[in-house]
Amino acid sequence: MARIIAGVGTSHTPAIGAAVDNGKTDQPYWQPLFKGYEPAKQWMAKAAPDVVIMVYNDHVNAFDFKVIPTFALGCAGEFPIADEGWGPRPVPVVKGYPELAAHLVQSLVLDEFDMTIVNEMQVDHGLTVPLTLLFGSPAQWPCRVIPLAVNVVQYPAPTGHRCYRLGQAIRRAVESWQEELKVVVFGTGGMSHQIQGPRAGLTNPVFDKAFLDDLSGDPERLTRIPPIEYLREAGAEAIELVMWLLMRGALGPRVEEVYRFYHIPASSTAVGNIILESR
Amino acid sequence: MAADKPYEDIPGTWIFDAERARAGYHLNRFLYTLMKESNRKAFLADERSYLEQFKLTAAQREAVRTRDWNRLLELGAVVYALAKLAFTDGRSYQYMASQMTGMTEKDYVDMMLKGGRSPEGWRSKSEREKH
Numbered sequence: 001m002a003r004i005i006a007g008v009g010t011s012h013t014p015a016i017g018a019a020v021d022n023g024k025t026d027q028p029y030w031q032p033l034f035k036g037y038e039p040a041k042q043w044m045a046k047a048a049p050d051v052v053i054m055v056y057n058d059h060v061n062a063f064d065f066k067v068i069p070t071f072a073l074g075c076a077g078e079f080p081i082a083d084e085g086w087g088p089r090p091v092p093v094v095k096g097y098p099e100l101a102a103h104l105v106q107s108l109v110l111d112e113f114d115m116t117i118v119n120e121m122q123v124d125h126g127l128t129v130p131l132t133l134l135f136g137s138p139a140q141w142p143c144r145v146i147p148l149a150v151n152v153v154q155y156p157a158p159t160g161h162r163c164y165r166l167g168q169a170i171r172r173a174v175e176s177w178q179e180e181l182k183v184v185v186f187g188t189g190g191m192s193h194q195i196q197g198p199r200a201g202l203t204n205p206v207f208d209k210a211f212l213d214d215l216s217g218d219p220e221r222l223t224r225i226p227p228i229e230y231l232r233e234a235g236a237e238a239i240e241l242v243m244w245l246l247m248r249g250a251l252g253p254r255v256e257e258v259y260r261f262y263h264i265p266a267s268s269t270a271v272g273n274i275i276l277e278s279r
Numbered sequence: 280m281a282a283d284k285p286y287e288d289i290p291g292t293w294i295f296d297a298e299r300a301r302a303g304y305h306l307n308r309f310l311y312t313l314m315k316e317s318n319r320k321a322f323l324a325d326e327r328s329y330l331e332q333f334k335l336t337a338a339q340r341e342a343v344r345t346r347d348w349n350r351l352l353e354l355g356a357v358v359y360a361l362a363k364l365a366f367t368d369g370r371s372y373q374y375m376a377s378q379m380t381g382m383t384e385k386d387y388v389d390m391m392l393k394g395g396r397s398p399e400g401w402r403s404k405s406e407r408e409k410h
Contacts, residue, residue, distance in 0.1 A: 015372065029392075059359035064311045065304055083314050085366035153357060155286070155296040192395075196358040197349060199291030200376040201387060203395030228285045232402050236292050265391035268376050 002100075002174045002181035006047060007247040007255070008040070009215065009274040010133055012056060012188040014125040015267035017089055020132050033271060036261040037133050040273055043259060044134045049184040051097055052145045053170065053250070055243045056126035056188045057152045059084070062118075069116035070158050071166065073108075074123075074147035075101040082122035091128050091137070097144040100177060104146065107173035113166050123147060130188045133273070152189065152240050160245045161223040167249020174250075187247025189240025191262075191272040192233075202235040203270040208262065211241060212274055216257045219248045254279040290407040291380075293352040303355020309333040309343075310360035319367045348379045 016033065019025055025034045061082040063069065079094040108115050127147055135142060148170075151157060158166075167185070174183050191211065192204040214221050222245055230239045248255075255276040263271045286294040293299065300307075309330065312318045322329040330340055342350040343364070351361055365375040377387035390396060400410030 060307070060311060060357060060363075061314065065300060065307050083316070085313055085319070085363035087316070153295065153359060154300050155294050194292065194396075195372065195376055196352055196379060197291045197293055198380050199289070199396070199401050200380050201390055201396040202398055202401060204398050205394070231286050231292070231294065232289055233398060236289070236294060264394050267373055268391060268395075270395065 002051075002177040002179055002183055004171055004174050004183045004185055004250050004252075004278055005049070006275060006277045007185045007187060007251045008044075008130070008134060009187045009244045009247060009272060009276075010040075010130050011190055011266065011269055011271040011273070012126045012129040013266040013269045013271065014084070014129065016271075017125050017129040017132055020137065021089055033263050033266055036263055037273060039259055040261065040275055041134055041136060043275055044184075047184060048182070049143050050181040051100065051183045052131075052143055053148055053174075053183060053185045054127050054130065054145050054188070055148045055150060055186055055246045056130070057240060057243065058149045059124050059126055060153065061124040062121045062149065068151050068154055069118075069149070070151045071113065072116040072118045072121075072149040073101055073105055074118050074121050074149070075105065076119055076121060079121055079123045079127075079145075079147060081128060082124045084124055089125070089128055091132065092140050094123055094127065094131070094141060094145045094147070097146055100181075101146050103177055104170065104173045107176060108166070108169055111169045111172065113169050118149070121147065121149075126188060130186050148246070150243050150246065152242065156227055157239050157242055159223075159227065160225055160242045163242045163246035164219065164223045164249035167246045167251075170246075170250045171252060185247045185250040187244035189243050190234075190238055191241060191270045192235050192238045193269040194235030195237055195268045197236075199235070201268055203264055204234045204238075205262070205264070205270065207234045207238075208270055208272055211244075212260060212262070212272060215244065215248055215274060216255050216276055219245065222248075248276070251276055251278045288403050290401060290404045295357045299355045300357070301355070303339075303357065305334040306339045306343075306351070306354065306356050307360045309335065310356060310363050313363040313367050322367060346378075348375055352379075
């Protein structure tokens with residue numbers, strides 16, 4: 001049977017990808033960040049998952065405003081890298097797992113989570129930056145990736161509670177797949193940040209630390225954070241943290257935190273990384 | 280009855296909601312086309328005629344011309360689409376953000392290096408007035 005062995009929470013700031021792509025990782029600005037991700041990369045090399053379910057959001061690249069799906073599951077065999085305005089990132093094409101994705105769709109819809117099915121989709125920094133942070137810069141990504149795109153761009157995003165419950169349903173779906181597979185679920189985006197308007201640059205380390213603490217200890221508290229609280233306390237774009245709750249829901253009731261890293265800044269973002277193993 | 284919008288009370292922020300998305304639909308469609316290199320070149324070569332392909336309001340057109348980033352947010356641009364205009368200009372995201380805050384890019388980057396902007400005084404419009 002397929003098993004979800006762990007979850008990774010990580011920011012997906014585009015500037016991080018640009019730093020890698022332009023060979024800036026040793027610069028004083030970036031060096032502490034990449035040093036901080038080193039243990040997570042080592043953990044990932046050991047964990048060697050067969051499949052990653054990548055919970056992320058598209059930033060007006062795959063989805064323009066004709067259609068805005070709240071939850072969209074990538075069912076294609078591969079996902080090309082989007083040109084977001086400065087040329088596509090020079091990273092490998094992302095290989096999907098259409099058979100498992102189709103199983104997830106069927107299981108989730110019958111479990112009353114109405115997923116949008118996406119058979120063709122470009123992926124942007126929301127998906128590729130987490131891959132780079134955890135897998136480095138290989139010639140091919142070492143595992144298959146099923147993208148799960150969550151709308152956090154147009155208000156309202158799905159609630160943290162809804163995301164958490166979808167995560168729980170994903171766990172049930174994965175465990176009903178017969179093949180022996182190790183699956184790692186990523187929750188990406190955040191942490192506190194605002195990248196628009198006169199309030200841009202807002203960060204809230206107190207909010208972020210409490211969020212990281214409660215991911216393992218009291219995720220139910222986090223599922224009760226209303227959307228307005230993310231916006232007010234942690235910045236307009238901090239609503240992305242609901243995607244970390246989707247990841248957390250997929251890990252089952254008991255987890256062990258095996259790594260944590262927190263750093264300000266990457267561009268306008270407070271960067272967080274956590275690894276939680278299912279117990 | 281209008282939708283409840285508690286987030287309108289957050290200072291210095293334009294939450295991209297359904298109403299803004301409707302107002303900004305054609306503006307965002309224009310910005311979305313800047314994902315293509317050939318379109319970026321065509322836009323830079325002749326901004327005015329490039330924009331004629333899209334049903335922008337006069338105010339939106341003027342805000343694009345003057346790169347009035349906050350006004351563009353107010354008129355319905357979503358920040359991720361707006362970033363494509365900054366990139367087309369050869370600017371960074373941080374540059375665009377600094378312009379929105381009225382700071383120089385250097386001061387903005389320095390603020391971030393010092394840990395970013397505290398939420399104190401920025402939680403609500405009334406808190407902002409007192410600050």
